Amino acid sequence: MSDRQQKNSSTRTVNNLDDLPSPYLSGVFDLSEVKSVEIIMARGCSQNCSYCAIHESPLRYFSFERIRDEINYIADHAPHLKEILVTVADMYENVPLGEKVLPLLKKLAEERKIRVLFYVNVSTLSHDSVVRLSDCEYFDVEVGIQSLNPSVLTTCHRLPDPEKIKYNVAHLQQLAPRASIYLGLIAFLPGDTQESYWATLDWAISTRANVSVNHLRIIPGTELYDRCTARGIKVSPDYPYFVTATDKMNEEEVFSVSRLTTQIFFTLKAVSQSPFLNEEFFKLAAASKKKNPHTALAAMLARLWIKNTETVKIFEAFVRGFEQTKSLDHDLRTNYISPEDIACLEEKYRLFKPYLSK
Numbered sequence: 001m002s003d004r005q006q007k008n009s010s011t012r013t014v015n016n017l018d019d020l021p022s023p024y025l026s027g028v029f030d031l032s033e034v035k036s037v038e039i040i041m042a043r044g045c046s047q048n049c050s051y052c053a054i055h056e057s058p059l060r061y062f063s064f065e066r067i068r069d070e071i072n073y074i075a076d077h078a079p080h081l082k083e084i085l086v087t088v089a090d091m092y093e094n095v096p097l098g099e100k101v102l103p104l105l106k107k108l109a110e111e112r113k114i115r116v117l118f119y120v121n122v123s124t125l126s127h128d129s130v131v132r133l134s135d136c137e138y139f140d141v142e143v144g145i146q147s148l149n150p151s152v153l154t155t156c157h158r159l160p161d162p163e164k165i166k167y168n169v170a171h172l173q174q175l176a177p178r179a180s181i182y183l184g185l186i187a188f189l190p191g192d193t194q195e196s197y198w199a200t201l202d203w204a205i206s207t208r209a210n211v212s213v214n215h216l217r218i219i220p221g222t223e224l225y226d227r228c229t230a231r232g233i234k235v236s237p238d239y240p241y242f243v244t245a246t247d248k249m250n251e252e253e254v255f256s257v258s259r260l261t262t263q264i265f266f267t268l269k270a271v272s273q274s275p276f277l278n279e280e281f282f283k284l285a286a287a288s289k290k291k292n293p294h295t296a297l298a299a300m301l302a303r304l305w306i307k308n309t310e311t312v313k314i315f316e317a318f319v320r321g322f323e324q325t326k327s328l329d330h331d332l333r334t335n336y337i338s339p340e341d342i343a344c345l346e347e348k349y350r351l352f353k354p355y356l357s358k
């Protein structure tokens with residue numbers, strides 16, 4: 001341990017987080033070359049999602065003064081900074097604190113072109129005063145949706161109201177139009193059928209926000225872990241404890257839903273990188289009479305690209321990139337497709353288009 005490092009020897013819950021030494025303000029970190037930092041605003045959580053362990057400790061915040069001093073220290077000592085992750089379960093829950101912290105982050109982000117990522121809970125998107133302060137082109141606002149199936153949401157102890165969730169997301173997009181919104185879903189939750197999973201994914205894509213799908217992990221010690229055997233849920237025995245079968249989907253179905261999700265994300269990735277494909281995709285989906293028009297179109301388009309001898313190579317490279325992450329999660333922020341490959345996908349799309357609208 002260096003002279004500047006300080007040790008927390010106590011295992012008790014710390015009520016006043018400011019009692020904890022700050023690694024930034026203590027000068028422990030050399031920030032001269034770092035591109036990415038994490039600012040911890042709070043510990044614990046006030047919610048009790050059944051798949052999560054963070055709420056095992058109560059929600060506590062650092063003071064505004066401590067957070068402000070860390071932001072200023074980082075700004076002064078990290079000349080190459082590109083990205084800040086703000087760790088807090090819900091940026092909008094503590095309105096007075098959010099109202100002070102967000103303007104500071106926004107100023108730094110705009111002056112230095114730094115991306116700032118933070119999480120919010122879908123139930124607090126009606127806290128208008130603080131939501132408005134997120135309207136910054138450098139902010140990535142991640143909203144946990146998980147599912148639109150009310151019984152699944154009830155099992156997870158999440159807001160079990162799909163209409164309210166949809167309304168709140170539209171409200172966020174309206175109050176913070178310049179922010180990048182990320183909607184996080186979880187696949188293979190207990191009670192989620194294939195039908196409700198595809199309906200949730202279809203709605204999420206239709207919002208035109210960025211979408212990610214996390215493959216459910218059931219962590220030992222969580223409420224869900226204790227209940228999963230009784231519901232016939234199977235979990236891989238080792239970390240990261242991915243679910244392999246649920247009470248509604250057997251192992252083969254979990255595998256095939258996951259594989260189809262990968263194909264859909266290939267299309268979504270191409271659509272997110274190509275303004276031409278983006279416009280075409282949402283125009284065709286809006287005109288489609290199919291159930292779940294966005295997922296159906298994305299899957300069909302992916303299948304056509306996979307059948308073509310040139311574009312299948314782009315798909316295979318995409319899958320290899322996905323496999324290298326050693327995760328089953330799908331996230332549009334990974335797996336960049338090169339401009340040449342996007343041009344090739346666009347060219348083949350023009351050939352496929354007559355078949356897509358049938």
Ligand code: SF4
Pocket residue numbers: 045046047048049052053054055089121144
């Ligand atoms: S998933 Fe998020 S909101 Fe739910 S308990 Fe965990 S940290 Fe809190």
